[in-house]
Amino acid sequence: MSGLRVLVGCKRVIDYAVKIRVKPDKTGVLTDGVKHSLNPFDEIAIEEAIRLKEKNIASEIIAVSCGPPQCQEVLRTAMAMGADKAIHVEVDPATYNGMQPMHVAKILAKIAQENKIDLVLVGKQAIDDDANQTGQYMASLLDWPQATCASKIEKTDGELKVVKEIDGGLETVRVKLPAVVSVDLRLNEPRYATLPNIMKAKKKPLEKKKPEDYGVDMKATHQVLSVEEPAVRQAGVKVETVEELVKKLKEQGLIPS
């Protein structure tokens, strides 16, 4: 049997370590000149795909990203890690501004069908919009099963056994292939791309597409009215002794006295 064809969703987001700033006009967050990188959860998804290939379970890994031209940088990162090829779905800035997880899911679902994909790996959420929707949405469009927040993936005959992180602990499900799996932090530790691999990745094929190529209506249904700074907490006090701390907490009725 030939190996699985794996599609991995890759979002370019503001780097996780950056302290973001809200635009003064409250229309969004400042992104110009701010360090961006591959969404950390998508890095884990790529790593898992590569590990499946190293175990001869996967045969080909296609990385896909939807957004402005700079998305090609994260696709090169994915290919430097080990993805075989990439598809960049270029979205013009105005459309990108209003792009919702629903739109990405629709594009990814079409790509999955066109490329005869067996397994889609996506991060459980993007750290910018914190939506946690795309994987589930596309699984539904394709009528494929979904396994969210995976912390372990095993392939059995025509199925995947996935351990999921849930609120009270862990849950194991079996999903038939083809399937969509969204990955959680604990699944693996992504590798660093080595310099030779970064050089090689420059030669790997990167196909350029448009949302129209997939017949997806990109009309925004959500209108962002404002983006604001959260309320700043009032500065607190430092106490000198544990006694003083306990006394203060008791006075406020926060702990039983």
Add this chain to the structure above:
Amino acid sequence: MLSGVRPTLLRTVVILKRCNSTLVIAEHNNETLAPITLNTVRAATRLGGEVSCLVAGNQCAKVAEKVSKVSGVKKVLLAESPEFKGFLPEALTPAVFTVQKQFNYTHILAGATAFGKGLIPRLAAKLNVCPISEIIGIKDAETFVRTIYAGNAIQTLKSADAVKLITVRGTAFEAAAEGGNGEIVKVPVESISNTLAAFEGQELSKSDRPELTSAKIVISGGRGMKSGENFQLLYTLADKLGAAVGASRAAVDAGFVPNDLQVGQTGKIVAPDLYIAVGISGAIQHLAGMKDSKVIVAINKDPEAPIFQVADYGIVEDLFKAVPEMTALIEKK
């Protein structure tokens, strides 16, 4: 002391629209109702229309009975089928879809838990609408408030979708009280079958302590705890205070405690009356999960730790000295 988004929430206006009707998808384990369902019902009542609740499971008549007594719930739809074992979204989505076709709700809500986050987007695709994740406020029936960028920005959005599919952050809405008298109606679900996915089992962390997301006091440990054994210090203190125990990502990654204790952007969001951060530096991702706590206490030996910037009370001290001392003081009364 009240921080974050709460003041804005109190100001929000509920626009009453007669035509609104909301379906809340109850989360439960066939025995007990998950507390977040009560917060979700409260959010639903804010939308101004009639609130119904769907209880779907493999043996959940008892839970439906409980839900019918929740204040604000007019109707309980009971859907029982062996296919709902494990509450897999592959089986539940067609059930909710069927109900939606019959009753045409304007809003469908679930708690923003692993369950709700798994189900709502899958259902949204069937209805061709875009869901709204983890709302913290309701301005009107179309306008919702949520956080983005790990809680570092508050987004207000207006949805033009025909049906609003929403997950609700439990800590942002009070729990609905008892005192309802809803009518229980059975939903025919015999035709639903799921061959796509199967539930194998769960490994749930057992604890006598209160549940993390609804506890009044939370004590969390970070990398500074140094080992899993040392968490015993926090458990002892927690038991004295009736508190839940949480952890930072560093503590989970280091294997000190299981993943379901993680508080943060990608873990649980908590907003207790008192949050005690022990040996936690206070990375952006951790603050996302706890900065709406009413009072924050930080115990850390590094005076430069960012956690002190959000702490109401901070003490620069070795946790291995401070925590036992605190426990002793509380014991003593």
